[in-house]
Amino acid sequence: MKNIHIPYKPYYKKNTHPKPTTMITLILILLVTTTTTTSGASQPITALYVFGDSTVDPGNNDYIPTALFRANHQPYGEDFPGRVSTGRFSDGRIAPDYIASSLGLKELIPAYLDRSVTDQDLLTGVSFASAGSGLDDLTVDFTHAINPTVQVTNFHEALRRMERFAGRNKTSWTVENAMFLISVGSNDMLINYFDIPTRALANSPSSYSEFLISRLRLIIQSLHSLGARRFAVAGLAPLGCLPIQVSVGSIIPSMHWFQRVCVDQQNSDAVLYNYMLQSVLNQLQSQHSDARFVYADIYNPLADMINHPQTYGFQTTLEGCCGTGILESGSLCNTAVPTCPNPSTYVFWDSIHPTQAAHHVLANALVTNVIPKLL
Numbered sequence: 001m002k003n004i005h006i007p008y009k010p011y012y013k014k015n016t017h018p019k020p021t022t023m024i025t026l027i028l029i030l031l032v033t034t035t036t037t038t039s040g041a042s043q044p045i046t047a048l049y050v051f052g053d054s055t056v057d058p059g060n061n062d063y064i065p066t067a068l069f070r071a072n073h074q075p076y077g078e079d080f081p082g083r084v085s086t087g088r089f090s091d092g093r094i095a096p097d098y099i100a101s102s103l104g105l106k107e108l109i110p111a112y113l114d115r116s117v118t119d120q121d122l123l124t125g126v127s128f129a130s131a132g133s134g135l136d137d138l139t140v141d142f143t144h145a146i147n148p149t150v151q152v153t154n155f156h157e158a159l160r161r162m163e164r165f166a167g168r169n170k171t172s173w174t175v176e177n178a179m180f181l182i183s184v185g186s187n188d189m190l191i192n193y194f195d196i197p198t199r200a201l202a203n204s205p206s207s208y209s210e211f212l213i214s215r216l217r218l219i220i221q222s223l224h225s226l227g228a229r230r231f232a233v234a235g236l237a238p239l240g241c242l243p244i245q246v247s248v249g250s251i252i253p254s255m256h257w258f259q260r261v262c263v264d265q266q267n268s269d270a271v272l273y274n275y276m277l278q279s280v281l282n283q284l285q286s287q288h289s290d291a292r293f294v295y296a297d298i299y300n301p302l303a304d305m306i307n308h309p310q311t312y313g314f315q316t317t318l319e320g321c322c323g324t325g326i327l328e329s330g331s332l333c334n335t336a337v338p339t340c341p342n343p344s345t346y347v348f349w350d351s352i353h354p355t356q357a358a359h360h361v362l363a364n365a366l367v368t369n370v371i372p373k374l375l
Contacts, residue, residue, distance in 0.1 A: 048096060052129040053130065054187075057111070061131045071086075092343075092355075093360070119161050130147075138192050205269040242351065243351040267303075305361060314346065315345040322351075
């Protein structure tokens with residue numbers, strides 16, 4: 001192709017200036033474009049509402065009659081501001097605290113049942129989660145925790161409080177642009193399938209996962225009907241690597257007998273659950289164009305901490321900091337047992353729950369990989 005020569009024309013002739021009517025038209029187009037772009041822009045996350053189990057419970061169980069599933073005693077909270085045992089199953093903060101802080105909402109996510117929580121507090125976020133909660137009725141019958149359906153009921157109650165305080169319009173706007181974090185399912189697998197295999201007698205890992213996720217889907221849909229639009233739904237962790245499961249696996253005659261190693265089959269079952277969960281979230285996304293349903297990967301970040309601890313500054317991976325680190329959790333993690341001198345070098349605080357340091361890593365992963373998909 002030949003080069004096309006475009007002759008240069010100097011712009012000094014009067015008839016080269018736009019006419020006044022043309023200028024007005026251009027200004028109007030710019031104004032319309034700017035207004036459309038601004039109104040179509042995604043709103044920032046206004047609040048963080050949390051549902052689930054002990055992984056995200058900041059202390060709701062302090063206010064219900066469950067003896068075994070509480071963490072409102074020492075040494076829990078020894079790295080929390082003021083060394084307060086708040087009910088968080090950690091030596092300090094948990095992931096929702098870090099997420100709320102990164103969003104500029106507040107430094108700590110409070111427990112909804114905490115009597116000091118005000119109506120103003122509700123407008124920036126609160127946790128309804130309950131340690132020991134699960135999607136299977138058998139789980140809650142065993143733990144006496146607050147099941148997710150009641151957690152949604154409590155959120156509905158919080159909605160009415162916010163509407164009385166701030167008005168319906170502001171409340172609707174807050175909820176519509178809030179992040180709804182759900183982390184539940186681990187207790188169901190641990191209690192009913194792995195350790196007390198009531199459900200394993202009649203279900204395959206696939207059918208039990210399908211049952212649990214169908215329950216979870218109902219919870220998500222209930223929250224959607226109440227105005228929620230931005231969902232971050234956590235999958236299962238590598239359950240076979242929890243110190244308590246490593247301990248149980250080491251005493252049951254198997255290929256892991258007398259070895260402190262991850263239970264591969266339990267990890268495989270968790271991976272299957274996570275795959276099925278992602279499929280359901282994709283289905284929900286296709287059905288609700290007005291909302292976002294994002295899978296929050298817990299499995300891979302925690303597995304990476306366990307497999308490559310030095311990368312994160314950890315030294316001990318398959319034992320908790322509290323007591324022997326192989327069995328203690330909840331009421332068994334108490335002042336009668338010793339704790340490690342430096343929890344930040346441990347992935348796990350007790351035999352089930354991560355340390356504050358590990359929670360920080362998990363929160364960073366969610367902030368990096370999940371929140372951008374919600375905006």
